[in-house]
Amino acid sequence: MSLSNYSASLIRYPDLGFSLDTSLMDLDASWLEGMSGKIEKAFVDLQKLEAGEIANPDEGRMVGHYWLRKPELAPTDELRAAITGPLAALKEFAVKVHGGEVAAPGGERFENLLLIGIGGSALGPQLVNDALGHDSQLNIHFFDNTDPAGIDRTLAEIGQTGLSRTLVLVVSKSGGTPETRNGMVEAKAAYDAAGLDFGKHAVAITGEGSKLDKFADEEGFLAKFPMEDWVGGRTSVMSTVGLVPAALQGIDIDDFLAGAAAMDEETRKADAGTNAAMRLALAWHAAGNGKGEKDMVVLPYKDSLVLFSKYLQQLVMESLGKSEDLDGNTVHQGIAVYGNKGSTDQHAYVQQLRDGVPNFFATFIEVRKGRDGDTIEVEPGNTSADYLQGFLRGTRKALYESGRKSITISIGEVNPFTLGMLIALFERAVSFYASLVNINAYHQPGVEAGKKAAATFLDLLNAVRGRLTADPKNAAEVAYEVDGDPEDVYHCLNHLAANGEVQIALGDTPEGDTFSL
Numbered sequence: 048m049s050l051s052n053y054s055a056s057l058i059r060y061p062d063l064g065f066s067l068d069t070s071l072m073d074l075d076a077s078w079l080e081g082m083s084g085k086i087e088k089a090f091v092d093l094q095k096l097e098a099g100e101i102a103n104p105d106e107g108r109m110v111g112h113y114w115l116r117k118p119e120l121a122p123t124d125e126l127r128a129a130i131t132g133p134l135a136a137l138k139e140f141a142v143k144v145h146g147g148e149v150a151a152p153g154g155e156r157f158e159n160l161l162l163i164g165i166g167g168s169a170l171g172p173q174l175v176n177d178a179l180g181h182d183s184q185l186n187i188h189f190f191d192n193t194d195p196a197g198i199d200r201t202l203a204e205i206g207q208t209g210l211s212r213t214l215v216l217v218v219s220k221s222g223g224t225p226e227t228r229n230g231m232v233e234a235k236a237a238y239d240a241a242g243l244d245f246g247k248h249a250v251a252i253t254g255e256g257s258k259l260d261k262f263a264d265e266e267g268f269l270a271k272f273p274m275e276d277w278v279g280g281r282t283s284v285m286s287t288v289g290l291v292p293a294a295l296q297g298i299d300i301d302d303f304l305a306g307a308a309a310m311d312e313e314t315r316k317a318d319a320g321t322n323a324a325m326r327l328a329l330a331w332h333a334a335g336n337g338k339g340e341k342d343m344v345v346l347p348y349k350d351s352l353v354l355f356s357k358y359l360q361q362l363v364m365e366s367l368g369k370s371e372d373l374d375g376n377t378v379h380q381g382i383a384v385y386g387n388k389g390s391t392d393q394h395a396y397v398q399q400l401r402d403g404v405p406n407f408f409a410t411f412i413e414v415r416k417g418r419d420g421d422t423i424e425v426e427p428g429n430t431s432a433d434y435l436q437g438f439l440r441g442t443r444k445a446l447y448e449s450g451r452k453s454i455t456i457s458i459g460e461v462n463p464f465t466l467g468m469l470i471a472l473f474e475r476a477v478s479f480y481a482s483l484v485n486i487n488a489y490h491q492p493g494v495e496a497g498k499k500a501a502a503t504f505l506d507l508l509n510a511v512r513g514r515l516t517a518d519p520k521n522a523a524e525v526a527y528e529v530d531g532d533p534e535d536v537y538h539c540l541n542h543l544a545a546n547g548e549v550q551i552a553l554g555d556t557p558e559g560d561t562f563s564l
């Protein structure tokens with residue numbers, strides 16, 4: 048570790064208060080030289096993507112999330128209008144909600160938001176809320192799963208009386224995601240039970256013509272905001288998906304977009320020496336040998352960024368985790384991402400990072416400012432912020448001393464602008480990395496397999512339900528009747544027993560368990 052090595056390895060954008068330090072990644076100059084052809088191609092690929100090329104060939108779609116913060120970039124007037132129109136509309140909607148012009152049927156002002164969505168249709172709003180929502184004009188709650196207990200917990204937080212003052216945002220690009228549909232059905236049931244008109248409390252954010260879009264029309268939703276097919280779920284936080292809730296919360300969405308636009312501007316420059324997103328992609332490539340051999344451990348040293356690692360988990364893993372490259376070769380690409388926050392994890396998993404399996408590189412996120420306003424000394428001469436900085440610097444060094452590499456990203460403070468900057472940085476690094484390893488970062492075929500298998504399980508579950516009688520039967524007998532896999536049938540029966548639909552009599556092993564009505 049030396050100041051000259053640090054200086055030589057640092058990319059900084061002083062106007063943005065941003066820097067990226069890859070000095071502890073030991074990037075080799077000759078390796079970088081050898082990558083120059085791929086680097087050039089990656090710059091060209093991203094230029095073409097931003098110019099509207101079909102960058103998602105499997106789905107035949109353009110990839111337009113970079114236009115969201117610079118609509119002038121969008122290749123046609125129609126696409127530009129699809130960004131600026133909804134942006135103006137959602138701002139106006141937020142003003143009306145805040146002013147009480149859009150209110151609950153009884154005239155009560157909305158005080159709460161309930162966002163129903165999953166994956167990219169929830170993670171962005173959750174990150175934005177956690178990082179920036181401390182002074183929120185409306186309290187936000189989430190249904191991001193089909194877990195009934197989780198739904199009940201959230202409804203209890205809102206409370207029976209709070210429901211009438213709660214605006215529900217149902218967010219689904221496809222408009223057909225089962226978890227989100229279930230969440231909406233559960234929310235509607237809660238409104239019905241409270242004698243409230245769900246539609247008069249609800250807003251849909253979805254693709255035009257989707258099931259949700261039609262349901263919103265049928266139920267007379269208060270408003271609808273479109274989601275375009277050229278914005279992927281995991282990069283949708285700067286579309287209506289992230290901006291509607293953020294504007295309703297009173298978060299400065301113009302600053303958020305401006306931060307992303309500023310990072311885009313810097314990382315649009317085709318110069319590997321100064322382009323932080325390209326440097327990040329190269330560091331990932333070098334660490335994992337271009338094959339994801341090392342996991343990415345994300346450690347923001349700031350409580351308000353704790354969800355950033357979870358957010359990046361979807362952005363990176365859903366984008367890069369692919370079985371085939373663009374030429375159809377089997378490659379099984381990806382980078383595993385996990386993390387939480389520092390210094391908290393020094394008391395949890397940093398022990399393994401320092402001394403255990405060396406299968407990762409760390410990404411520290413440093414926020415230079417400790418807190419707004421006055422601070423106190425926690426001991427003579429030192430503040431809590433001094434300690435946080437000490438732990439970050441100390442851990443980084445301790446890891447390096449035991450051969451564990453790390454990247455350090457620094458920002459001045461957490462605000463809408465800097466959060467926008469960070470998100471844009473990683474989005475562009477993902478785009479570059481995908482080009483470097485020649486994969487399509489913009490589809491997610493693997494997710495479909497689990498969805499299909501879940502649908503098959505539900506069909507089996509319903510068939511099993513139809514076979515239950517007062518006479519006890521074991522799983523093999525029911526499986527024979529429904530022509531199903533005995534183990535799957537056993538799990539159906541066990542599920543029904545756990546939820547009080549059937550009685551279970553335990554045998555010596557699951558094969559001997561019997562079930563009856």
Ligand SMILES: O=P(O)(O)OC[C@H]1O[C@](O)(CO)[C@@H](O)[C@@H]1O
Nearest residue numbers: 166167168219220221224280494
């Ligand atoms: O917005 P939707 O269509 O409900 O999808 C939610 C999430 O599900 C996925 O499609 C994966 O199943 C993600 O890519 C997406 O963010």
